[in-house]
Amino acid sequence: MSVFVVGLNGCRLMPTSERKARLLLKHGKASVYRKVPFTIKLNYKTGSTTQSGYLGIDTGSQHIGVSVVREDGAVLHKEEIGLRDSMSKRKLMQSRASSRRGRRHRKTRYRHPKWRPKAKRVYCEIPDRKRRHWKKKEITFTSKRPKGWLPPSLQSKTDHHIRWIKKLQDLLPEGYRLSIELGRFDPARLKDPEIHGELYQKGPQYDYENVRAYVLNRDRYTCQVCGKKGGKLHVHHILYRSYGATDDPQYMATVCSDCHNTENHHQGGILYQWMQKQKKFTRGLRDATFMNILRKRLIEAFPGATFTYGNITKADRERLRLPKSHGNDATAIAIVKTGIMTVKDKEPVVYIQQVRRKKRSLHEETPRKGRKEPNRKASRYDKNTKAVTVTKRKNKKKISITGCLFDRVELNGKKGWISGFTDKSCYVKDENDQYIRTSPKYKQVSLSKLKILHHCGNWAIGARRSLGKG
Numbered sequence: 001m002s003v004f005v006v007g008l009n010g011c012r013l014m015p016t017s018e019r020k021a022r023l024l025l026k027h028g029k030a031s032v033y034r035k036v037p038f039t040i041k042l043n044y045k046t047g048s049t050t051q052s053g054y055l056g057i058d059t060g061s062q063h064i065g066v067s068v069v070r071e072d073g074a075v076l077h078k079e080e081i082g083l084r085d086s087m088s089k090r091k092l093m094q095s096r097a098s099s100r101r102g103r104r105h106r107k108t109r110y111r112h113p114k115w116r117p118k119a120k121r122v123y124c125e126i127p128d129r130k131r132r133h134w135k136k137k138e139i140t141f142t143s144k145r146p147k148g149w150l151p152p153s154l155q156s157k158t159d160h161h162i163r164w165i166k167k168l169q170d171l172l173p174e175g176y177r178l179s180i181e182l183g184r185f186d187p188a189r190l191k192d193p194e195i196h197g198e199l200y201q202k203g204p205q206y207d208y209e210n211v212r213a214y215v216l217n218r219d220r221y222t223c224q225v226c227g228k229k230g231g232k233l234h235v236h237h238i239l240y241r242s243y244g245a246t247d248d249p250q251y252m253a254t255v256c257s258d259c260h261n262t263e264n265h266h267q268g269g270i271l272y273q274w275m276q277k278q279k280k281f282t283r284g285l286r287d288a289t290f291m292n293i294l295r296k297r298l299i300e301a302f303p304g305a306t307f308t309y310g311n312i313t314k315a316d317r318e319r320l321r322l323p324k325s326h327g328n329d330a331t332a333i334a335i336v337k338t339g340i341m342t343v344k345d346k347e348p349v350v351y352i353q354q355v356r357r358k359k360r361s362l363h364e365e366t367p368r369k370g371r372k373e374p375n376r377k378a379s380r381y382d383k384n385t386k387a388v389t390v391t392k393r394k395n396k397k398k399i400s401i402t403g404c405l406f407d408r409v410e411l412n413g414k415k416g417w418i419s420g421f422t423d424k425s426c427y428v429k430d431e432n433d434q435y436i437r438t439s440p441k442y443k444q445v446s447l448s449k450l451k452i453l454h455h456c457g458n459w460a461i462g463a464r465r466s467l468g469k470g
Contacts, residue, residue, distance in 0.1 A: 079352060351461075353467060
């Protein structure tokens with residue numbers, strides 16, 4: 001793995017090898033400048049001669065591939081960055097929302113209505129002709145969102161793409177060309193490959209009032225479970241709302257009120273079996289929509305970059321005889337339109353996974369049994385702790401060790417991440433989501449036995465999958 005280098009005066013120099021960076025740090029000739037990606041800063045004056053190269057970015061809704069290639073085709077650095085999954089964030093938001101609703105119900109406090117009336121009464125100092133000070137003022141429902149507004153989930157992913165590109169540009173010498181792969185999708189054609197012309201304006205729900213009316217008419221007002229016709233009918237989401245189902249009529253069915261019960265929704269029920277059979281279609285067109293949005297934002301943010309598309313990247317990667325991965329795709333993107341026919345790729349891939357900012361759980365959402373006094377101070381209990389500090393003796397000296405959630409640690413030669421706390425102990429999981437233990441009987445590990453390798457803020461180094469609950 002190559003290490004980025006910054007000069008004493010802040011100028012960006014050519015990346016160096018791990019061995020040389022380790023020696024410079026050992027002899028005090030350099031200091032750690034940044035940990036993600038790992039960068040050192042020289043403590044002595046040196047020349048600023050650099051070579052030109054290429055920076056390739058493989059964009060995506062779940063992963064970002066990064067590759068730095070020198071002018072002669074040698075790969076200097078490769079990264080695969082994993083972003084947070086939309087469904088894991090949605091489940092966390094839903095659980096917090098349900099807790100908030102329960103808290104509001106218990107406290108019975110007044111909250112302003114979400115939907116405002118059409119007019120409100122406003123007091124005016126100057127009365128009208130009839131000497132009335134109170135007047136009615138109309139309220140418009142025009143959106144106050146600024147131009148270019150995006151939902152927070154899409155905005156965060158777009159910002160992460162732009163931030164990572166700018167972060168890498170700030171570490172590489174000037175003269176490195178930026179190449180970005182974009183995605184352009186036609187959602188209507190993804191649903192129906194034969195669509196053309198005016199059929200774009202006439203979807204499957206053409207001439208129907210709404211989705212519900214279309215589904216009921218398509219199923220002829222007949223329950224698809226028992227065959228009962230008429231009565232109280234429900235339009236059931238086959239993929240379940242909790243699993244990210246949308247209002248796509250293809251994955252909706254008519255079910256009567258007798259069959260649309262709790263038993264059929266749970267494991268073993270007919271509705272649950274429907275969901276299991278169609279589970280592979282849960283992603284829908286969410287990713288395609290995001291890639292269309294991201295394309296416009298990246299073109300605006302980096303007008304001087306070289307842009308390419310997935311079909312060109314696939315042909316270039318196969319020509320270079322590289323296996324399919326986000327890092328190798330980024331290598332093919334970096335050398336697009338350069339004439340380079342072969343690459344020297346011996347660099348290991350650096351895996352980085354986005355995690356949430358510590359454990360933002362409520363202060364004792366579910367009260368514990370046996371509590372003698374209510375939790376009036378809203379203090380966290382042990383399992384909701386986001387950091388623990390312990391003191392141990394080493395060479396007759398007291399040393400404090402602080403472990404935070406998702407920190408990368410080492411235990412008995414095995415590396416993993418802290419997944420939770422209990423009192424002065426913690427739980428450690430490896431990359432296969434298995435607990436690392438010191439005893440076969442207990443999962444807990446004392447913090448004093450751990451070696452903290454890296455304090456992870458929002459990005460976990462070395463993780464190939466999401467850690468914890470999103």
